[in-house]
Amino acid sequence: xxxxxxxxxxxxxxxxxxxxxxxxxxxxxxxxxxxxxxxxxxxxxxxxxxxxxxxxxxxxxxxxxxxxxxxxxxxxxxxxxxxxxxxxxxxxxxxxxxxxxxxxxxxxxxxxxxxxxxxxxxxxxxxxxxxxxxxxxxxxxxxxxxxxxxxxxxxxxxxxxxxxxxxxxxxxxxxxxxxxxxxxxxxxxxxxxxxxxxxxxxxxxxxxxxxxx
Numbered sequence: 001x002x003x004x005x006x007x008x009x010x011x012x013x014x015x016x017x018x019x020x021x022x023x024x025x026x027x028x029x030x031x032x033x034x035x036x037x038x039x040x041x042x043x044x045x046x047x048x049x050x051x052x053x054x055x056x057x058x059x060x061x062x063x064x065x066x067x068x069x070x071x072x073x074x075x076x077x078x079x080x081x082x083x084x085x086x087x088x089x090x091x092x093x094x095x096x097x098x099x100x101x102x103x104x105x106x107x108x109x110x111x112x113x114x115x116x117x118x119x120x121x122x123x124x125x126x127x128x129x130x131x132x133x134x135x136x137x138x139x140x141x142x143x144x145x146x147x148x149x150x151x152x153x154x155x156x157x158x159x160x161x162x163x164x165x166x167x168x169x170x171x172x173x174x175x176x177x178x179x180x181x182x183x184x185x186x187x188x189x190x191x192x193x194x195x196x197x198x199x200x201x202x203x204x205x206x207x208x209x210x211x212x213x
Contacts, residue, residue, distance in 0.1 A: 034207040040147040041161055041174075041197050042205065044132060048143055048163055048172045051084035058083075062170070068138040073121045081136060087129035094118055097125050097133055098150035105154050108212035109190040113156050115144060141165035143172065157193025157212055174198040188212065 052062070059065060059080055068076035082088055091097035094104075094117040105113040117125050117135065123144070125135040133146040143163040146154070153159060162175035176187055176195030184202065187195035190212045200207060207213060 030213075034213070037147065037158070038200055038205050038207060040132070041200060044134075044143075044145050044147060044161070045163060045172065045174065045197075047085070047128075047132075048134075048145075051081060052172060054084040055080050062165075063167075068122075073124065073138070076138060077124070077136065082126065085126070085128055085134070089127040091125045091127065091133075092118070094125075097127055100150075104150070105156055105160050107191055108155055108157055108193050111191070115156070115160070142175065155193075157188060157196035161197040162194055163197070174201055177201075 056062060065080055066076070071079065082090070089096070094102045097117070099117060102116050102118055103112065103114065104117070105115050107113050116123070117133075119137075122139060123135045123137045125133045125146075127133050127149060131149040131151070133149045135144050136142070137144070141164060144160065145163065146160050148159050151159075163172045164175045164177070165171075166173050166177070174195075174197035176183065176198045179187060179195050179198055181202075184195055184199050186192065188199040188211065193212055196211065199211060203211075
């Protein structure tokens with residue numbers, strides 16, 4: 001006579017199957033989020049450089065543009081940047097873009113990051129129709145970009161990334177593009193993730209083990 005499984009054995013088996021399934025599902029979800037993140041960072045870099053290219057066709061080379069201090073921040077943006085992004089919404093207050101704070105961002109380890117969305121009429125975010133929040137600092141010549149708007153988790157290196165102007169190449173690139181491997185360990189880490197978009201590129205547009213996800 002064949003031995004039947006007891007109810008307890010069946011329940012234990014189901015629990016184990018449930019745990020394995022939950023772990024597998026979590027791995028799949030995280031993998032999808034990482035793939036989506038790299039795709040959005042790629043898209044942002046392309047969008048910024050396309051906007052720059054269109055603006056230079058219309059307004060001449062960037063180094064010949066009028067200074068933002070002469071024009072004022074909004075006139076500068078209205079002249080050189082806003083027309084070259086699709087369907088934008090300008091957020092003169094952080095709440096205009098759906099944020100609950102002017103300093104919504106954290107480092108990967110959960111500590112507060114000092115980046116402000118709106119900064120003394122020198123950095124003001126705008127949303128595009130794909131819910132990506134861009135802001136340009138004409139002094140540092142940098143874009144800070146939140147790839148999913150106010151949705152969260154609002155963490156540097158997870159959904160907020162930095163891009164800088166390369167004067168030699170006359171284009172924008174990920175922040176810290178020339179960082180050494182040792183520098184990337186410092187600036188794509190749990191305490192400072194400002195160069196994490198560059199780490200993605202160096203790793204073949206992948207988020208590999210060791211990335212402060």
